[in-house]
Amino acid sequence: MKTKLIIEDAEDLYQNAPFGYLTVQSDGLIININSTLLHWLGYERQEIEFQKSFQDLLIMGDKIYYETHIMPMLLVQNEIAEINIQLKGKGLIRLPVLINAKRIVDSTNQESFFRFSLLDITQRRKYELELMKARKEAETTVQQLKEIKQDLEQFAYVVAHDLKTPLRSIKGLLSIIKNKGDKMDNTKKQEYFNVVINAADDMYKLIDSLLEYARTGSVQEEMQEVTVSGIFKTQLNFFEQEIKKLGGQIETHSTIKYITVYPVLFQQVLMNLISNAIKYRSETPPIIQVTCKDQKGYTLFSVTDNGMGIPTDRFEAVFKLFRSLNPNNDSNGIGLAICKKIIELHGGTIWLESEIGKGTTFYFTIRKD
Amino acid sequence: MKEEILKTAQILLVEDNEGDILLTLEAFEEGKFKTKVSVARNGREALDFLYKRAAFIDAQKPDLILLDINIPIFNGHEILEEIKKENTLKKIPVIILSTSSNEKDIERAYNNHCNSYIKKPLEMEEFINAVLKIEEFWLQLTTLAK
Numbered sequence: 001m002k003t004k005l006i007i008e009d010a011e012d013l014y015q016n017a018p019f020g021y022l023t024v025q026s027d028g029l030i031i032n033i034n035s036t037l038l039h040w041l042g043y044e045r046q047e048i049e050f051q052k053s054f055q056d057l058l059i060m061g062d063k064i065y066y067e068t069h070i071m072p073m074l075l076v077q078n079e080i081a082e083i084n085i086q087l088k089g090k091g092l093i094r095l096p097v098l099i100n101a102k103r104i105v106d107s108t109n110q111e112s113f114f115r116f117s118l119l120d121i122t123q124r125r126k127y128e129l130e131l132m133k134a135r136k137e138a139e140t141t142v143q144q145l146k147e148i149k150q151d152l153e154q155f156a157y158v159v160a161h162d163l164k165t166p167l168r169s170i171k172g173l174l175s176i177i178k179n180k181g182d183k184m185d186n187t188k189k190q191e192y193f194n195v196v197i198n199a200a201d202d203m204y205k206l207i208d209s210l211l212e213y214a215r216t217g218s219v220q221e222e223m224q225e226v227t228v229s230g231i232f233k234t235q236l237n238f239f240e241q242e243i244k245k246l247g248g249q250i251e252t253h254s255t256i257k258y259i260t261v262y263p264v265l266f267q268q269v270l271m272n273l274i275s276n277a278i279k280y281r282s283e284t285p286p287i288i289q290v291t292c293k294d295q296k297g298y299t300l301f302s303v304t305d306n307g308m309g310i311p312t313d314r315f316e317a318v319f320k321l322f323r324s325l326n327p328n329n330d331s332n333g334i335g336l337a338i339c340k341k342i343i344e345l346h347g348g349t350i351w352l353e354s355e356i357g358k359g360t361t362f363y364f365t366i367r368k369d
Numbered sequence: 370m371k372e373e374i375l376k377t378a379q380i381l382l383v384e385d386n387e388g389d390i391l392l393t394l395e396a397f398e399e400g401k402f403k404t405k406v407s408v409a410r411n412g413r414e415a416l417d418f419l420y421k422r423a424a425f426i427d428a429q430k431p432d433l434i435l436l437d438i439n440i441p442i443f444n445g446h447e448i449l450e451e452i453k454k455e456n457t458l459k460k461i462p463v464i465i466l467s468t469s470s471n472e473k474d475i476e477r478a479y480n481n482h483c484n485s486y487i488k489k490p491l492e493m494e495e496f497i498n499a500v501l502k503i504e505e506f507w508l509q510l511t512t513l514a515k
Contacts, residue, residue, distance in 0.1 A: 164491040165468060169388020172493035176395055195387045313473050 020097065020118035023104075026111075028053035028071075037118060041089035054116070057087050059094075070101070074114055078103040087118070096125045147344075155210070158321045162206055166199035173199075209334045213321060216338050217345050221262045228254040228292050231263075235270050235290065243278065248285035250274070254292035259299050261366060265342045270303070272335040273362050277305035282357065298348060298365040309356040319350065339364070377403040378508050381431035383415040383448060384408065384466075385440045392493065393435065396500035402508050407431070412443025416451060419458055431461055433507050436483075438467040438474055446477055453482040460514045462507055466499075 014021060020037030024030050033048050041048075041057070055063050062085040073080050079102045087095040097118040104113045173192045177184060184192075232252040243250050259266075270290065277288045289304045310318060319340045343350045347367030354360035380397065384390050390408055397404045407428065409415035415436075418425040434452070438445035445465060452458045462484040467474065470488055478486050487503070490496045507513070 161468065161491070165386065165489075166388065168491060168493050168496060169386070169392065172392045172395075172496065173388060175493065176391075192391060195391055199388050313477070317471070 020120070021116065022054070022118075023113055023115050024054045025113060028055050028066075030054060031113070040093075040095055040120060041087065042093050043090050057089075059086055059088055062086055070099075074101055074103055075112075084121070096121050154321055155214070158206075158210065163203060166202040166206070169199040170196050170203075210321075213334050213338055213341070216341050217265065221264055223260055224263050225258050225260045226263055228256050228259055231259075231267065231270065232290060232292075234267060235274060238271065239274050239278070239288075243286055243288065246278070246281070246285050248281070248287055250286075250288040250290070252290045252292075256292050256294055256299055259292075259366065260368075261346060262342075265345065266366075269339045269342050269364065270301075272339050273303040276335060277303060277307055277360070280360075281305070281307045282359075295365065297368055299368060300363065300365050302361055302363045304359065304361040306359040309358055310352065310354040310360055311356060312354075315352055315354070318352070377405050378433065379429045379431045380404050380406045381415070381418060381434045382406050382408045383412075383434065383436045383440060383445065385410050385437065389437075389489070389496075392496055393500050396497045397504060399497070400501050400504045402504055404504070404508075405429075411441040412445075412448050415440075415448050416443065419452065419455075432513060433503075434461055434463045435466050435503070436463055438465060438469050438478070446474075446481065449478060449481045449483055462511070462513065464503055464507070466503075 015035040017034065017036060019034075020040060021032075021034040022030055022037060023032040029050065030048055030052055031050060033045065035045075038045055038048065055066055058066055065085065070080060070083060079100070081100045083099050085097060085099060087097055089095055098121055099116055099118050101114055101116045104115055105111070106113065173196050177189060177192055232254065236250065236252065239250055274288060274290070278286055284306060287306045289302075291302045291304075293300055319336050321334060321337045340350050343364045343366065348365035350362065350364035352360055352362045382390065382393055384393065390410075394406055394408075397406050407418060409418050414425075417423045418428045419431075421428050436445045436448060443451075445467065449463055449465070452461065452463055459482075463482075465478045465483045465486045466489055467486070468489045469475075475486050487499060490499050
């Protein structure tokens, strides 16, 4: 019974409580600190009492917070509760704590003291960080799922819509041929059959394009550091002759040396944009400029032409599957949709500026890290 | 009334999809009115027909125009604008018959005074039916300007 009483005396309750305690003067000088807190911080008593002020135990940001918020609040309200700060212990010891504090006034000389109790929240902090991390991961996943859903919706729309158009022709014309039977003359029948066969070919082409779009990015290719000049050279080799034949020219300019990309996919983007610039040229010979420069954490590319231009209300639609502006211009309507998909794989965006009759500039970024 | 029914209605179909062209022609054939459907397969042909130019010098002014939006050279919006700007053409009803369900297309078409906007039905029977309804509404129920 006696031992229990000694352990439970006030001094021991103060020194060895599962809480950190300290008392400071109004200038912050620590005049009393309990053993628990000394142990947490790794200091000896004589290093702290009347040697250090509470501010000395704080990192810079919290020091300012202490002086501009904690102390003024204590002086006005006489107490504060559950303020989250970080204490600096000996060496590399850092201790996240919740502090409660109370103002005590000495009845003899009216001097103010402040008692602090500090709760170690290292574990809680860890949980919080883990929670934050998990939440961030969840948000990213939700975002990815949203994008996949949008992709799927568009895919479904295309299948429902663009595949049904030729199918309507096929079914419609075959039904007519069947119903009319011999009443239909042979030439007409042949004409109908030809249209049916062409419509079936259209369906093949659509399905091939859909598969090509779906496969983009699913083939595993390693990200690689490559030179911009090398990328540009490949494009020039591919297009220069064709452009010269048309009496036009192509120029490239870069202020960046290296980029990290999926090389094959990335080349495909430039290839699509440049061949569009040639395909949709105006009456004048095509003049095409390709540039590359730095832009805050991204690399910005542009492909400018002097072609026929794109109407403003189609700026977004052109990047959607099968929304080609020029049906029958041997365009399969997936080039820009594929570009968009590839650029997004590189953490970037693609957009355009254009004026009818003057030309178009496609811009796209890729993330540097 | 009787006279009007007997008269052959001139219809201009502006459409580039061969299958849709044939289906539309079949539908008009099935319909109860005497119609003559001329086909323009792109924007230029449509304007040539309306202005009786090039291969269409002998073209008759249509009583009704069925216009697809997504066609080569000049698109349906441009053709519609031209028709509704032109004094000699603007009273001709223009029915947009398009696969586009894009709000922007619909709004633009009505802003340019199309007479109605019809989304091409995806099923063959509904497509034929839509053409028959267009015929009934515009050639029977409606009184057109002479």
